[in-house]
Amino acid sequence: MTATVPMTAALALGDDALVLSHRLGEWAGHAPVLEEEVALANIALDLLGQARVLLSMVGDEDDLAYLREERAFRNLQLVEQPNGDFAHTIARQLYFSTYQHLLYSELAASGGPFAPLAAKAVKEVAYHRDHAEQWTLRLGDGTDESHERMRRACQALWKFTGEPFQPVEGLDAGFSGLETAWLESVGDVLRRATLTLPEGARTGAWSAGAGRQGLHTEPFGRMLAEMQHLHRSHPGAAW
Amino acid sequence: MVTTTTPLEAELLALAGSVPDPELPVLTLAELGVVRAVHVRGADSAEVELTPTYTGCPAVEAMSLDIERVLREHGLREVTVRKVLSPAWSTDDITAEGRRKLREFGIAPPREHRDAGPVTLALGPTRTATPEEAVRCPHCGSADTELLSRFSSTACKALRRCLSCREPFDHFKEL
Numbered sequence: 001m002t003a004t005v006p007m008t009a010a011l012a013l014g015d016d017a018l019v020l021s022h023r024l025g026e027w028a029g030h031a032p033v034l035e036e037e038v039a040l041a042n043i044a045l046d047l048l049g050q051a052r053v054l055l056s057m058v059g060d061e062d063d064l065a066y067l068r069e070e071r072a073f074r075n076l077q078l079v080e081q082p083n084g085d086f087a088h089t090i091a092r093q094l095y096f097s098t099y100q101h102l103l104y105s106e107l108a109a110s111g112g113p114f115a116p117l118a119a120k121a122v123k124e125v126a127y128h129r130d131h132a133e134q135w136t137l138r139l140g141d142g143t144d145e146s147h148e149r150m151r152r153a154c155q156a157l158w159k160f161t162g163e164p165f166q167p168v169e170g171l172d173a174g175f176s177g178l179e180t181a182w183l184e185s186v187g188d189v190l191r192r193a194t195l196t197l198p199e200g201a202r203t204g205a206w207s208a209g210a211g212r213q214g215l216h217t218e219p220f221g222r223m224l225a226e227m228q229h230l231h232r233s234h235p236g237a238a239w
Numbered sequence: 240m241v242t243t244t245t246p247l248e249a250e251l252l253a254l255a256g257s258v259p260d261p262e263l264p265v266l267t268l269a270e271l272g273v274v275r276a277v278h279v280r281g282a283d284s285a286e287v288e289l290t291p292t293y294t295g296c297p298a299v300e301a302m303s304l305d306i307e308r309v310l311r312e313h314g315l316r317e318v319t320v321r322k323v324l325s326p327a328w329s330t331d332d333i334t335a336e337g338r339r340k341l342r343e344f345g346i347a348p349p350r351e352h353r354d355a356g357p358v359t360l361a362l363g364p365t366r367t368a369t370p371e372e373a374v375r376c377p378h379c380g381s382a383d384t385e386l387l388s389r390f391s392s393t394a395c396k397a398l399r400r401c402l403s404c405r406e407p408f409d410h411f412k413e414l
Contacts, residue, residue: 038388038392042394117294119325120294
């Protein structure tokens with residue numbers, strides 16, 4: 001092992017996984033049916049495992065997860081968005097898992113420092129993407145109510161979907177190619193779900209996304225407070 | 240990495256591999272295909288390479304402790320278990336004996352790989368399409384089974400139901 005791990009890139013990938021894992025964990029006890037409760041918790045567990053590997057590459061995983069301030073987190077604003085209704089969670093899953101699957105496929109083939117983790121994780125993420133796709137089809141092509149909620153959710157999160165394709169220091173990936181593939185893949189799922197690609201800006205004015213620079217949306221602070229308070233209140237505590 | 244294995248390392252590898260899986264105790268770690276190698280370092284210390292089934296699999300820590308305990312009981316003083324990710328574990332690493340035991344335990348074993356990744360199926364009750372692709376019921380052997388949920392009691396399993404004997408069962412899904 002001689003390859004040095006680029007800090008910024010490891011934090012970006014690790015924080016995406018950590019934060020989304022925590023958000024999905026918030027569904028425990030609240031999911032619409034038991035099977036979904038189990039599914040979302042399993043997806044969260046996969047992401048937590050990925051986060052642990054990625055953060056451990058550049059420091060102590062617990063210190064990084066529990067002792068950093070909000071501005072030091074490098075996750076996408078997309079993954080920190082609140083769960084909303086079930087459709088919002090599924091839209092977030094569709095957008096993120098499609099991105100993560102494309103990115104990790106490329107990283108797995110790159111031979112860089114993230115290749116071993118990416119090669120492993122991409123197989124897990126394939127199931128996450130499939131789960132999101134099946135639910136998007138079911139909700140979009142379901143009742144008037146589910147169609148409308150799915151449409152609203154896709155629209156609401158659309159402004160966060162430009163940020164994933166901004167270059168990240170130390171991440172050797174072809175982001176413009178990834179973006180084209182992402183638009184094609186998400187567009188295809190939405191069409192089959194009788195929905196259309198939302199309109200509106202994904203970059204520039206009226207869009208969102210500076211999480212990679214440490215700027216986060218308002219709900220993220222509250223999420224972090226809940227995630228970190230036990231560890232900060234009882235430093236070094238163990239089960 | 241090309242290394243030669245000494246008889247002692249082979250013996251220790253067999254010992255480490257004989258440890259039962261903490262969540263599926265009918266399987267040994269060797270049958271699950273997660274113990275990659277044992278390297279003897281000096282007189283009484285060894286390093287074991289263990290690969291996780293899923294990146295977040297919480298059983299890895301219990302496996303490490305069990306391996307350490309077994310090798311210490313065998314007279315080694317220092318045992319370290321190192322987690323290796325590459326090459327990524329696949330359900331094809333489960334041995335034929337491991338598959339048989341899973342079935343006997345009531346868990347449908349993973350099918351051999353065609354392509355990596357999930358099999359695309361419609362959501363909701365879905366019968367398996369062709370007999371050779373079918374996930375067979377571990378209780379009655381019927382090929383007429385349907386998917387209930389992609390994720391079940393652990394990350395590595397999906398929940399299915401047999402349409403012949405009506406029993407639900409876990410399926411160790413392909414990875």
